[in-house]
Amino acid sequence: MPEITLKGISKVYRTKEIETTALDNVNLDINHGEFVSIMGPSGCGKSTLLNIIGLLDTPTAGTVGIAGITAAGMSDTRLAHFRNEHLGFVFQNFHLIPSLSVYDNVELPLTYRSSIGAKERRERVEAVLERLGISHRIKHFPSQLSGGQCQRVAIARAIVGKPSIILADEPTGNLDSAMGEEVMELLHSLNRDDGLTVVMVTHNEAHARGTDRTIRFFDGRIIS
Amino acid sequence: MKKKFQQIFYDMRRRPVITGITLTGTAAAVFLFMVFVMMQAVETMPFAPESCRDRIMYGRYIETAWPGAERMMSGSLNFDQAAEIYGDLEGVEKMCNLDGWADTEDAVGPTGTISQVTSRRVDSGFWDIFDFTLIAGRYFTADEVEAGMMVTVIDSSSARRFFGSAEEAPGKMLDIVGENYRVTGVVEDVSPLATQTYGQVYLPLSRIHNFNSGDVALLVKKGVTRESLQRQVERRYDALNARRDTAEEGIYIYHGQPYDQKTVSGPVYSNWTPETPAVDWTTILVCVILLVVPAINLSTMLGSKIQSSIAEYGIRRAYGCTRSRIFADIVAENMILTLIGGIIGITLAILFVYNSGSLFAFVGDSAEASVRPPLSLLLKWQVVALALGACLVLNLLSACIPAWKAARTAPVDAITARNR
Ligand SMILES: Nc1ncnc2c1ncn2[C@@H]1O[C@H](COP(=O)(O)OP(=O)(O)OP(=O)(O)O)[C@@H](O)[C@H]1O
Numbered sequence: 001m002p003e004i005t006l007k008g009i010s011k012v013y014r015t016k017e018i019e020t021t022a023l024d025n026v027n028l029d030i031n032h033g034e035f036v037s038i039m040g041p042s043g044c045g046k047s048t049l050l051n052i053i054g055l056l057d058t059p060t061a062g063t064v065g066i067a068g069i070t071a072a073g074m075s076d077t078r079l080a081h082f083r084n085e086h087l088g089f090v091f092q093n094f095h096l097i098p099s100l101s102v103y104d105n106v107e108l109p110l111t112y113r114s115s116i117g118a119k120e121r122r123e124r125v126e127a128v129l130e131r132l133g134i135s136h137r138i139k140h141f142p143s144q145l146s147g148g149q150c151q152r153v154a155i156a157r158a159i160v161g162k163p164s165i166i167l168a169d170e171p172t173g174n175l176d177s178a179m180g181e182e183v184m185e186l187l188h189s190l191n192r193d194d195g196l197t198v199v200m201v202t203h204n205e206a207h208a209r210g211t212d213r214t215i216r217f218f219d220g221r222i223i224s
Numbered sequence: 225m226k227k228k229f230q231q232i233f234y235d236m237r238r239r240p241v242i243t244g245i246t247l248t249g250t251a252a253a254v255f256l257f258m259v260f261v262m263m264q265a266v267e268t269m270p271f272a273p274e275s276c277r278d279r280i281m282y283g284r285y286i287e288t289a290w291p292g293a294e295r296m297m298s299g300s301l302n303f304d305q306a307a308e309i310y311g312d313l314e315g316v317e318k319m320c321n322l323d324g325w326a327d328t329e330d331a332v333g334p335t336g337t338i339s340q341v342t343s344r345r346v347d348s349g350f351w352d353i354f355d356f357t358l359i360a361g362r363y364f365t366a367d368e369v370e371a372g373m374m375v376t377v378i379d380s381s382s383a384r385r386f387f388g389s390a391e392e393a394p395g396k397m398l399d400i401v402g403e404n405y406r407v408t409g410v411v412e413d414v415s416p417l418a419t420q421t422y423g424q425v426y427l428p429l430s431r432i433h434n435f436n437s438g439d440v441a442l443l444v445k446k447g448v449t450r451e452s453l454q455r456q457v458e459r460r461y462d463a464l465n466a467r468r469d470t471a472e473e474g475i476y477i478y479h480g481q482p483y484d485q486k487t488v489s490g491p492v493y494s495n496w497t498p499e500t501p502a503v504d505w506t507t508i509l510v511c512v513i514l515l516v517v518p519a520i521n522l523s524t525m526l527g528s529k530i531q532s533s534i535a536e537y538g539i540r541r542a543y544g545c546t547r548s549r550i551f552a553d554i555v556a557e558n559m560i561l562t563l564i565g566g567i568i569g570i571t572l573a574i575l576f577v578y579n580s581g582s583l584f585a586f587v588g589d590s591a592e593a594s595v596r597p598p599l600s601l602l603l604k605w606q607v608v609a610l611a612l613g614a615c616l617v618l619n620l621l622s623a624c625i626p627a628w629k630a631a632r633t634a635p636v637d638a639i640t641a642r643n644r
């Protein structure tokens with residue numbers, strides 16, 4: 001059974017004057033442990049799709065199935081708990097919380113999980129930072145880090161809660177090519193060594209080629 | 225918790241202007257609110273020596289009218305009337321006679337110093353009901369008062385003025401309007417805001433020297449209502465009237481005695497039933513305005529502050545934070561800021577009120593141009609509690625709408641919102 005199932009997903013933005021169809025009847029299955037890249041021209045709906053998979057946004061039509069649940073009709077609290085346990089997000093512009101230190105940024109997902117005590121939180125945060133090689137920046141604030149370091153912290157935050165799926169929207173978009181390679185290497189290692197399902201939006205052909213499968217979008221539809 | 229504070233201080237440093245304006249606005253709001261409240265409260269809030277204000281009631285005045293005739297008469301109680309109407313009421317712990325009016329008189333000390341003093345006539349029970357602080361000597365006793373002895377208790381300023389120090393005063397003689405009084409004790413100065421007890425020299429109130437008893441003060445037991453005393457007092461009036469030769473002596477007209485502190489802080493006339501001030505809507509309205517107007521401004525400011533970092537709330541939502549927690553976090557964070565502002569505001573309010581006595585020139589009949597309220601009154605826990613209450617209201621009024629908006633924003637909209 002696939003880990004992510006999208007059936008007939010459409011997303012239409014309506015404003016007074018215009019109606020934008022960001023997604024048009026998208027059907028897609030992604031298996032557990034797959035590394036999938038999504039490509040397509042700007043504005044074709046890639047981010048919209050990723051946000052719908054991430055349960056951050058709701059489709060206008062269609063059903064989203066993730067890790068055995070159907071998102072439709074779930075309460076805000078249940079959605080929040082589900083995201084917290086199953087999903088990790090990585091964004092193009094990192095989206096670290098500027099007022100929190102590296103440590104606190106990474107700890108964030110765990111603070112929303114009542115089942116984990118302070119001691120275990122500390123151990124897990126430290127282990128993840130160690131793994132990503134940013135332990136020495138633990139007390140720094142995001143403004144004191146380079147872009148590559150920020151993205152590592154963001155990835156640390158994404159995996160500290162041991163999710164099964166990583167959703168990455170142009171994770172290398174704001175990084176130079178060397179940093180970009182490092183981040184790609186990290187994502188691959190998470191996929192390969194930890195068995196995480198990774199769905200990544202990218203504009204980089206080379207990065208896409210390294211993944212298990214590339215889905216191409218045009219105007220809200222999958223073209224291949 | 226420590227983290228929360230770190231984060232708040234980080235935010236404060238990152239946005240010094242908004243933080244500054246928010247703190248100033250909060251402080252100003254709490255300041256104005258508290259000054260207003262203090263001006264209201266000083267008339268009814270208990271403070272030494274009127275620490276039991278909520279349990280003290282006053283029997284004041286009596287009116288006599290002759291039915292069918294135009295004739296009527298009203299004024300102070302005499303000693304018999306005071307005893308017959310107010311003596312041994314059920315629920316009353318202690319009673320004393322005191323003169324509701326203080327007089328200003330000339331006093332001459334041993335060295336010939338002539339000075340004006342505010343004098344008040346009281347019996348010995350006065351010292352039991354009101355909590356004066358004795359700093360030298362002793363109070364005059366019931367025996368001394370009944371025997372008509374010329375004794376006096378003076379305040380420490382007068383003691384210094386006439387005798388050099390409080391310790392020197394007991395046993396010395398003080399000439400008050402030509403009569404020689406022996407000082408038995410010295411008490412700490414009393415604020416003129418203590419309208420029922422203020423005085424600089426206290427003289428014995430006795431049948432020997434005085435025709436009228438003036439007023440009576442009743443210290444009632446806890447939980448005894450004014451209504452229950454009113455019922456008893458009215459029955460006493462009826463009983464007295466039943467025994468009177470109405471055509472000759474007239475009848476007593478009951479005017480709602482005894483009066484509580486709230487009543488005596490307003491106008492009380494001898495031939496009039498004072499209105500018991502019910503809920504004072506004007507005061508409440510002013511209080512509400514004093515909080516709502518700044519709250520609207522603070523709310524706008526908080527709203528723009530939140531919007532400028534709305535992505536942060538989207539990220540939190542993405543990582544499992546619920547709507548209600550976003551709401552609660554914002555309200556709690558804002559509460560801390562409001563408290564800081566509030567503490568500044570209340571401190572300034574206390575300093576201001578303490579140092580600008582002319583604010584209270586309206587209280588009582590004190591001729592003093594400037595009346596410094598006792599610090600003990602301003603530092604009461606009720607005052608602090610009220611200030612905290614004001615902060616809480618201010619916080620809830622100002623934070624709820626922005627917090628609700630932030631919590632309602634869909635995570636995707638929050639995350640993708642351009643930093644405005
Ligand atoms: N909140 C919104 N309101 C209206 N239209 C929107 C909104 N969000 C996205 N769109 C529209 O939906 C379409 C798809 O947007 P989306 O962000 O998914 O594109 P994308 O493929 O991620 O583009 P890019 O590569 O530039 O990131 C675009 O035409 C965009 O203008």
Ligand SMILES: [Mg+2]
Nearest residue numbers: 046047048169
């Ligand atoms: Mg995009």
